[in-house]
Amino acid sequence: MANTDGITGTTAQLGSSRVQDAFGNVTKCITLFGAIGAIVLGTVAVMAFTGHEASPFMWIRGSILFLATFLLHRFAARAAQGEYKAFDRLRTVATILPIAIIAVDLIPGLCPAWYAVVQGLSALALIGVAVITRGSALSAAFPAPGKK
Secondary structure, X not given: OOOOOOOEOOHHHXXXXXHHHHHHHHHHXXXXXXXXXXXXXXXXXXXXXXXXXXXHHHHHHHHHHHHXXXXXXXXXXXXXXXXXXXXXXXXXXXXXXXXXXXXXXXXXXOOOHHHHHHHHHHHHHHHXXXXXXXXXXXXXXXOOOOOO
């Protein structure tokens, strides 16, 4: 469970069923976020190929958010192995990204309403990740550095 910087999760707690269930739920939420991202990209592609408006903003944002799924999965996998930095990054991104998604969706005229709604749904999946990673099971398994 050691890594190069010596900061790891508590070994005994990482193996507990509560912690493993929490990481299982985190993975499900990230997978849901990715599935919604794939649906968004698929819908934008169909719209573009059928002659409907599909702006570069919709393509770029949809692609970035879909690709973020892989990064989040990597953070979750490394955190489940006990890496504190990955856990901290996962927790931080899962907290900031939904706020950014919703804030951009609120800009009038930037994207169609359906696009904003679906992206908002993906933000809900990340809010789930933020709540779980700040819950008691994972907070106990990953005490802040210096508080072990």
